[in-house]
Amino acid sequence: MSGSHPHSSTVVERHLSKQQEAMADTEFGAWIDGELRTGGPKRGVQDPVIGCSIVDVPQSDSASVDAAVDAAWEAFEREWEATDARDRSARLFEWAEVLKDHTEELTLLECLDCGKPISQARGEVEGAIDTLEFYASVCRAQRGSEIPGGKNLHLYTTQEPYGVVGGIVPWNYPLWAAAWKLGPALAAGNVVVLKPASDTPLSTVRAAQLSEGVLPDGVLNVLPGSGSSVGQAIAEHDDVRKVSFTGSTDVGSGVMRAAAGRVAPVTLELGGKSPFIVFPDADVQKVVDAVADGIFYSTGEICDAFSRAIVHESIADEFTERFVEKAESYVLGDPLDEETTMGPLTSQSQFETVTEYIETGKQEAELLCGGGTPDDPELADGWYVEPTVFGSVTNQMTVGSEEIFGPVQTIQTFADYEEAIELANDTRYGLAAGIGTERTSLVHQTADDLHAGLVYVNEYGPILPDAPYGGFKQSGFGKDLGIEALEHYQRTKSVYVNLDDPEL
């Protein structure tokens, strides 16, 4: 930790003290084979509120990936492969209990390196634990199948794990995203080598340490490091039998190419530019709240952000006025404050990307609110941008077509149903879509017509582990969450047993 800061303010003092508290009893590094490895060059993990390093974390490299994969196979063959669903379920429940006891610690870590408002960070840590418990439950309810193959044939299927699975996750909901991979992969009987994003490794490394004595050594390995070394090495490793990736579409397609060389299956959860269609009969305030939540939650750093409001022309003025009012009501502040509803962007590079998009938007569309950084001097060192809304947007504009991954909303209008669907589907992505209407029949028709893997009606979220989550088109394939994800971490085997006994 730097321990010093060029500026002094209440927020700076508070963060330096909270950083000290969070780092007091914990060391960070790679978690491989049940122990912390602290060798290698270090990279500072930044606090996006005050723009200084929280802690220097040793970075893994491709040699660490080799070591982790070897340790993981050893653990698989030594004991994890022989476990049954009941054993794995018990261990996952036990790990979840330990994590529950550390919820506030994990929440603080998530809050500090992501800049996520503490209430959201807490919700996501709880979501991660809930995900582990979901898979601890459902893995025991899995069934094989018996297939009628004739009188003298016993034909059945079994589900088997792959062995070593690689996971690569982004920085926008670190522990929750990790749990989306770890829950189903471990419950299905695999062992895992997981890479958190280099900007936000803290909560995941800590959660791995908290699995000590619960998960056998080598079953869970977490390697902080860069995408180009650690991520790429996981994607390319001959002995990683499946790769599950969450991140951008460009990097995801590279991961798919790397895995294709050895015909390893991949699950890809990628980017989005999700539309929300607001029909003329919508409850406008309800929908304003839903769309705002969908774009401003987590400072817009969400893959399924409702970044495109497509509003019927008859209610566009009312929607826009209320939406701008709602955007301006967000409380930008210190994420450690329970009252803060929007924190900074997670990294300086994301701040630069988002501000560049905002400048482009000012050239091509109509700026309705925001578009700058907050005036509050307490926030001057942080990577904050104001909630920003653009009107008169088209799908041809940069801000209307590219994923911004920040608190930037675009509003466009439509005249009839066909136009709404055409505008909504006119994107390379297909992660999520929203519908604002009070008419049930319209909900079903529209949900059918939208090319997206998730459809929310009159709301944003919740995201429950119970339901499959994932996109269409260039938003990826395969599913995180739901019983489907458990099945994605397993291979099906058909067994033909010939019962034709010549003695009878």
Ligand code: NAD
């Ligand atoms: P990113 O693609 O840059 O990075 C994602 C992860 O991949 C990180 O851990 C990164 O270090 C690693 N990586 C980078 N280069 C790599 C390489 N060559 N080989 C292997 N791994 C590599 O994405 P990001 O900026 O961290 O996250 C934002 C993106 O993630 C957005 O596009 C967002 O929509 C998407 N996302 C999707 C979902 C979803 O569920 N669909 C969820 C969260 C984020």
